[in-house]
Amino acid sequence: MTDRGSTVARPGAHGAGASSSVQRLALLFSRMWAWLFLALMVLFFVVAVPLSTGGSVDFLTIRNSQNILVAIVPVLLLGLGQTFVLIAAGIDLSVGWVMSLASVLSALALRDSFNSGAPLPIAVLAGLAAALAGAGAIGLVNGSIIAKLKVPAFIVTLGTSFIVRGVAYLMSENSTVIGLPAGVRAYGNDALMYYITGPGGGLYFLNRPEVGGELLRRMEMIFPYPVLAAAFVVALTMFLLHKTQFGRHTYAIGGSMDAAVRSGIPVDRHLIKVYILSSATAGVAGFLSTLRYTAGSAVIGDSLLMSSIAAVIIGGVSMFGGSGTVIGTVIGALIIAVLTTGLVMLNVDAFWQFIVVGAVVIIAVLIDQSRDLIMGKQRKGAAL
Amino acid sequence: MSDAILQVRALRKSFGGLTAVDGVSLEVRCGEVVGLLGDNGAGKSTLIKCVSGVYQPDDGEIVFDGAAVTFTTPMEARRHGIETIYQDLALANNLDVGANIFLGREVKRRWLGGLVHTLDDKGMEGQSRKTLDSLQIRIPSLTEPIETLSGGQRQAVAIARAVYWDAKLMIMDEPTNNLGVPEQHKVLELIRTLRDRGVPVILITHILPDAFAVTDRVIVMHRGRKVAEKVTARTNPEELVQYMVGARDDAAAAA
Numbered sequence: 001m002t003d004r005g006s007t008v009a010r011p012g013a014h015g016a017g018a019s020s021s022v023q024r025l026a027l028l029f030s031r032m033w034a035w036l037f038l039a040l041m042v043l044f045f046v047v048a049v050p051l052s053t054g055g056s057v058d059f060l061t062i063r064n065s066q067n068i069l070v071a072i073v074p075v076l077l078l079g080l081g082q083t084f085v086l087i088a089a090g091i092d093l094s095v096g097w098v099m100s101l102a103s104v105l106s107a108l109a110l111r112d113s114f115n116s117g118a119p120l121p122i123a124v125l126a127g128l129a130a131a132l133a134g135a136g137a138i139g140l141v142n143g144s145i146i147a148k149l150k151v152p153a154f155i156v157t158l159g160t161s162f163i164v165r166g167v168a169y170l171m172s173e174n175s176t177v178i179g180l181p182a183g184v185r186a187y188g189n190d191a192l193m194y195y196i197t198g199p200g201g202g203l204y205f206l207n208r209p210e211v212g213g214e215l216l217r218r219m220e221m222i223f224p225y226p227v228l229a230a231a232f233v234v235a236l237t238m239f240l241l242h243k244t245q246f247g248r249h250t251y252a253i254g255g256s257m258d259a260a261v262r263s264g265i266p267v268d269r270h271l272i273k274v275y276i277l278s279s280a281t282a283g284v285a286g287f288l289s290t291l292r293y294t295a296g297s298a299v300i301g302d303s304l305l306m307s308s309i310a311a312v313i314i315g316g317v318s319m320f321g322g323s324g325t326v327i328g329t330v331i332g333a334l335i336i337a338v339l340t341t342g343l344v345m346l347n348v349d350a351f352w353q354f355i356v357v358g359a360v361v362i363i364a365v366l367i368d369q370s371r372d373l374i375m376g377k378q379r380k381g382a383a384l
Numbered sequence: 385m386s387d388a389i390l391q392v393r394a395l396r397k398s399f400g401g402l403t404a405v406d407g408v409s410l411e412v413r414c415g416e417v418v419g420l421l422g423d424n425g426a427g428k429s430t431l432i433k434c435v436s437g438v439y440q441p442d443d444g445e446i447v448f449d450g451a452a453v454t455f456t457t458p459m460e461a462r463r464h465g466i467e468t469i470y471q472d473l474a475l476a477n478n479l480d481v482g483a484n485i486f487l488g489r490e491v492k493r494r495w496l497g498g499l500v501h502t503l504d505d506k507g508m509e510g511q512s513r514k515t516l517d518s519l520q521i522r523i524p525s526l527t528e529p530i531e532t533l534s535g536g537q538r539q540a541v542a543i544a545r546a547v548y549w550d551a552k553l554m555i556m557d558e559p560t561n562n563l564g565v566p567e568q569h570k571v572l573e574l575i576r577t578l579r580d581r582g583v584p585v586i587l588i589t590h591i592l593p594d595a596f597a598v599t600d601r602v603i604v605m606h607r608g609r610k611v612a613e614k615v616t617a618r619t620n621p622e623e624l625v626q627y628m629v630g631a632r633d634d635a636a637a638a639a
Contacts, residue, residue, distance in 0.1 A: 244502055245490045248479075251483075255476040256475065256477060260488075264488040265488045322476075
């Protein structure tokens with residue numbers, strides 16, 4: 001193609017690198033493998049879990065599926081913001097502690113506004129506002145230093161994560177903010193629907209049925225509120241990334257900074273917005289954890305950063321920027337949650353989940369790179 | 385000349401002790417392809433970077449579209465309608481053809497009374513297709529990332545983008561480098577199409593057959609100075625080579 005003089009003119013031959021059907025198939029696999037992997041994994045656990053327990057436990061029950069959904073909420077929320085950051089060829093290491101700070105801030109705002117007479121729904125909204133404002137401020141700082149002062153994102157967000165960690169501990173006074181109104185519990189733990197199986201059961205909307213004993217044990221929650229909130233953020237980020245100019249510019253900046261600048265895209269301002277968005281989804285995660293535990297926690301997000309980045313990478317977002325999807329990140333988060341839950345149900349030592357997740361991350365990147373190999377391209381180095 | 389889109393007068397640019405462009409004047413008229421020839425280091429790229437806003441000249445004047453201009457950035461030159469097609473093309477390889485042509489100037493649809501804006505990808509694709517068709521550029525799929533396209537096709541996308549946004553002057557820096565022979569012909573054909581549409585082109589090249597294939601006039605530079613300006617039809621490769629290597633020099637002969 002680039003060999004001057006030796007090229008024979010074949011009609012229609014100049015062009016597409018992915019021309020042969022084998023290449024197309026390989027390309028399709030490299031794009032869809034995460035879905036396939038998730039499906040095969042679910043299938044495996046559906047067969048293996050009853051086998052290993054002598055048929056007493058099933059994998060794909062309502063309860064288990066809802067548990068998995070609840071479990072992925074914080075990792076997913078951190079990952080959604082991170083998806084934009086990575087596509088823009090950056091990285092945000094601060095989201096874990098931003099989530100912690102948001103949890104503490106929202107607990108303080110919720111408790112204090114309730115104690116000074118605000119009705120509970122208003123106090124909850126005050127908690128959300130505090131979480132978003134605090135997190136957004138960190139994002140603004142991250143983005144400004146990265147975009148305007150040209151400090152590498154890795155360094156800036158590493159630095160702010162330490163700072164935010166300190167602030168979160170200081171504000172929580174002993175790492176946990178307690179004394180929240182008891183009614184908060186319902187916001188963080190109730191569900192859209194309840195289903196009681198068997199005799200005397202039925203389907204209930206919005207209101208938790210007041211039952212006890214046998215009926216309570218047969219009651220399943222369907223779509224707990226945190227899951228609904230996360231689904232809303234998924235829809236919002238999906239729209240933003242794939243349907244708007246904001247998303248288009250995010251891809252352009254990550255794909256070619258040079259092209260973005262020369263096209264007149266306000267790159268600095270855009271990057272600041274991307275880091276604010278990343279912090280904001282972490283803020284939502286912190287807020288939801290406060291509702292879930294009826295307490296603010298300064299340690300809640302610490303362990304989630306790496307899992308969230310793993311989810312994003314498994315979901316096919318390139319560390320080099322320029323490619324990835326929201327739905328990919330959702331699949332990535334689901335893979336981690338299904339893996340973790342399934343291994344626990346198989347009575348595999350819990351520490352194995354780390355080993356497996358780690359292996360999956362590396363395999364995901366290998367598949368991503370093989371795509372470039374199929375296309376006959378070389379990747380440039382990462383610009384963090 | 386009233387129909388001159390670009391006039392460069394006695395332009396001078398030096399880097400430290402080295403004078404890269406030494407008092408060069410030239411003119412480009414509407415609907416003409418001007419070849420800028422010279423060996424490596426002759427100063428043609430520096431000259432053109434002064435016109436496109438990458439460098440600021442030390443001395444001399446640039447008149448574009450009837451007004452004296454000083455560009456401090458390439459963006460500014462672009463806003464005036466001077467499009468430079470560099471070898472690296474400045475395209476986002478991860479985006480499709482439509483997204484690239486409209487990058488930074490996306491067409492949007494308004495919803496809820498302008499509260500929400502979404503990208504009009506179909507509309508942009510349609511416009512892109514129209515522009516490509518009008519330039520007789522054939523690209524099978526406009527919805528694949530352009531990294532799947534060949535070098536010549538990407539070159540064509542960059543040119544189509546400039547055409548769509550009404551470039552008043554197109555500068556092409558060695559556009560046939562790194563292309564296969566059929567693709568070289570395509571690009572040269574495209575330059576002819578541009579001329580037929582009235583878009584003036586400055587073609588920087590050191591490949592004589594390219595210059596003879598498409599240019600109306602040629603300007604030869606040697607060691608920072610303009611040593612010849614010829615109507616292409618009234619010169620020949622042997623003569624131009626002599627100018628390029630410094631064996632002949634009209635400017636010195638006139639002095």
